[in-house]
Every structure is written in C-alpha cells, then in structure tokens.
Amino acid sequence: MSRFQRPQLPQDILIAGGHVFDPASGVDEPGAAVWVQNGRIREILPAGTPWPETVPRFDAAGCFVFPGLIDLHVHLRDPGLTSSEDLASGTRAAVAGGFTSVCAMPNTTPPPDDPERIREQVRRFSELAYCRVHCVAAATVGRAGREVVDVAACRAAGAVAFSDDGDAVADPLILREALERCRDCGSVLSDHCERPELSGKHPMACGPVQEELGYAGQPWTAETLQLAQGILLAAGSGMAAGSGMAAGSGMAAGSGMAAGSGVAAGSGARYHAQHLSSRHSVELVKWALERGYPVTAEVTVHHLALTAEAVKKHGSNAKCAPPLRDEDDRKALLDAVKKGWIQAIVTDHAPHPVERKAAGLNEAPFGVIGLETAMAVIFDLDRRGELPLKNSLPALTASAAEVVGWTDRGRLLSGFCGDLTVFDPRPSWTVAAPFHSKSQNSPFLGETLRGRVRATFVNGCCVYDASAD
Numbered sequence: 001m002s003r004f005q006r007p008q009l010p011q012d013i014l015i016a017g018g019h020v021f022d023p024a025s026g027v028d029e030p031g032a033a034v035w036v037q038n039g040r041i042r043e044i045l046p047a048g049t050p051w052p053e054t055v056p057r058f059d060a061a062g063c064f065v066f067p068g069l070i071d072l073h074v075h076l077r078d079p080g081l082t083s084s085e086d087l088a089s090g091t092r093a094a095v096a097g098g099f100t101s102v103c104a105m106p107n108t109t110p111p112p113d114d115p116e117r118i119r120e121q122v123r124r125f126s127e128l129a130y131c132r133v134h135c136v137a138a139a140t141v142g143r144a145g146r147e148v149v150d151v152a153a154c155r156a157a158g159a160v161a162f163s164d165d166g167d168a169v170a171d172p173l174i175l176r177e178a179l180e181r182c183r184d185c186g187s188v189l190s191d192h193c194e195r196p197e198l199s200g201k202h203p204m205a206c207g208p209v210q211e212e213l214g215y216a217g218q219p220w221t222a223e224t225l226q227l228a229q230g231i232l233l234a235a236g237s238g239m240a241a242g243s244g245m246a247a248g249s250g251m252a253a254g255s256g257m258a259a260g261s262g263v264a265a266g267s268g269a270r271y272h273a274q275h276l277s278s279r280h281s282v283e284l285v286k287w288a289l290e291r292g293y294p295v296t297a298e299v300t301v302h303h304l305a306l307t308a309e310a311v312k313k314h315g316s317n318a319k320c321a322p323p324l325r326d327e328d329d330r331k332a333l334l335d336a337v338k339k340g341w342i343q344a345i346v347t348d349h350a351p352h353p354v355e356r357k358a359a360g361l362n363e364a365p366f367g368v369i370g371l372e373t374a375m376a377v378i379f380d381l382d383r384r385g386e387l388p389l390k391n392s393l394p395a396l397t398a399s400a401a402e403v404v405g406w407t408d409r410g411r412l413l414s415g416f417c418g419d420l421t422v423f424d425p426r427p428s429w430t431v432a433a434p435f436h437s438k439s440q441n442s443p444f445l446g447e448t449l450r451g452r453v454r455a456t457f458v459n460g461c462c463v464y465d466a467s468a469d
C-alpha cells in the first residue's frame, strides 16, 4: 500500500503488542491489543490473553498506542490560499503527525460564515481529507466583527464552533451576542485573544530578546485584556441564563468546571480562549475556573516548547501570533496544562509560502506549521521532565474532545471511534523540508527530535503507515 490512504468504510483491526496508553481513561497496558470492530473500539485485550486470529493485525510492538490525536486549531488555507496548503496536503500532514480529528479555522477566502458555505466545506472535507475535519465557522459575517453570523443555522449546517481567528471578536456587544447565540445552540465561541490597538501587530513580544534585537514589541496586555473581556462576558451571560432559563444551561455548567476537573460539555455561554501565551492569562483563567465561570483554554505546542530566544535562531519561522514570550510564561503554560487550567494543546498549524516568510521579521506573516512535529515535541517535554505525558496526552485527546462536545472520541474505551495513533518513541530524526505540508515554516527546522508517528487509524482504517511506500 502507499503511505497515505483516505479513510474508507469502517474496518476491523487488531493493533497488537503496543503500550496502550490513555491516561484520561486510566488505560496503561504494555503489550496489549486494541480490537477495533466495524470502526469502533470493541475492547482492550491485555498482554497474555488470547487474541482473535481472524482479525487483520497491525504490529505495534515497541510503540505507544494512543487515542487518535485531536487538534482544535489548524489552518488548512482551503479555499482561497491553496498555494500554502490545501485540504489534501494539510490532512496528509495531520495524519503523518498522528492527528485523526482537526478543526479548520475560518480565515479562508471566502470564510465559512453562512450555512451554504459551511455545507460546501463539509462536503469537500468528506471528499478530500485524510482524517476527520470539522468546520469552525466565522463568528461574524466576513470575519469583520460587526454582525454575528446565524449561529443556529451554521451549527445545523455542521459548524463545530465559532471563531474569527486571526482577529479577536473585540466589540463587547458583538462578543456578548455571539456568546449568547452559541450558548443557545450548545456551541462554543473560540476567541483569538489579541487587541491590535495594543499589540500593534508587532513581530515579537516585549522582553529582553525583543529589546536586544531592536524590533517593536507586543505587551502581554494585548492578549490578557481581550481574555478578561471574554471571561467576564461569558460569566455574565451564564448568570443570566442560570436565573432565567432552563436548568442545565448557564451557571449550572459551573458545577463541572472547577479548576482541574476538565470541561463541562454542552454547557452555558462558553468562552474558549485560543492559544494563550502569557503567564498573566494563565492567572486569569485560573481565577475564572475557581469561580465556576464557563471558560476553557488552549495552548500551542510551540508556546510550550519555545521562548522568544527561538526568534534569534529561526527568524521569521518563529514569528507567530501570539508571539513567543519569556521562560516565566512558558513555565506558567506548562504548569497550567499539568493543573488542568488549560484543557487543550493545539498546533495552530499556519502554513505560509517560503517567499513570504523570507520577507524579514517585520514583513513576514504570523504563523508556524506544527502538525508533523507536535507529538515528538510533546514527547520531548516528557523526556526533559517538563510536562509528563500523562498530563499532555489528555489535552491532545479526551479533554480536547470535551471542549467541542465530542463524546465518542479521544479515549480508548469500548464503543469509542476506532481512531488511534501508533507512536514509536525510539527513532531520532532531524526536522527538515520537504514536509507533507506544502509549507515549511517550522520553528523546529534543523532540530533533532526523538519519537515519530508510526501509523494513524481513523475508524479502524489505516490512513497513514510510515513504513509503507
């Protein structure tokens, strides 16, 4: 077979002999087999028990077997910017990185901001993608920030969440309306926390490296001010719902949202803060969770692994929004994942052509690719003792699924989707172009990582097999 296959009909397969690991569900079984039947997990068969002989077998000896990785934040650039990426190349990069479900951000041309466009997106996903792709609809018409989309109709057409990613929903009246409409149809508002009046869209974060290199800098307030607005509006609209609407909406969600306890699915006017980067933002999310406010948050792999120092080495390939910050910020983000204050780790995979990234730090666009390196970088954080896999993996699987309300993905439990990632912790490899992505703007270029995705399964179908060619 070839290395990549688009998912076909649900399959039977026995992924045998690997270290089956799903800490969110308490599964930790070296040498076990995951039995997928008709595309769903039937059971985990421990080492030493008889395994069925007639089921097709994939040998995972020496590898980890994880629930299929989930990325709530990718840019596939399709339609409109397909010289950087398209649905096929972006999802080949996804499955090569072990991702089985990704959420595509709406800053495409045109953006998915009405039901017809969303239906068209969903149709193209099912025709062209190598993994499950979900449409995040624009929160406002044209992503212009002035008029909230028809949230209920977009939701019915298949939108999994709403965001103007690339830009915040800055107007408090618009943000409040978007939150309330999301609440009313059980969806989530994902916000790119950046106030451009404060960030100036400068290429780096304020700090010693920015001063040393002499570029203009973004203060942390550009992120945390928008986050504060979102948290307070979510809290306010949640309270309104709790007092005047049916039980189960609004502040009722608060009971399940205590710090560290994960996510209350399908709850009130939930505000999901995208790609947090500052320790001040972490403090604010902690504050909100302690009060039971309906807030979730994500962090990127690169913000967990890198600081502004990476700009010295990688130049514009380490220019991203929000910018990489200081070691104190990175440590706070790692701690927030450990404590469960941040529920999802994402890539914010943001492909850009080489020539645009070569334009110099001021002119180059924001964003880095990350799908193909994410799992190895996360594994490296475990090896360095900075973020144990038992804390990071749930944020790439079970608790990420809960943010968007998926109840049959992200865990290795009977009846869940047969979506699995087989990760080999042994090989060392150097990050180099070409990538399966059309772009190569990685802040890990030239770095040596250890551990690599060996195979990826969606519905029991092998969509990526590193050893096939």
Ligand SMILES: [Zn+2]
Residues within 6 Å of the ligand: 165, 166, 167, 192, 274, 275, 321, 322
């Ligand atoms: Zn963003």
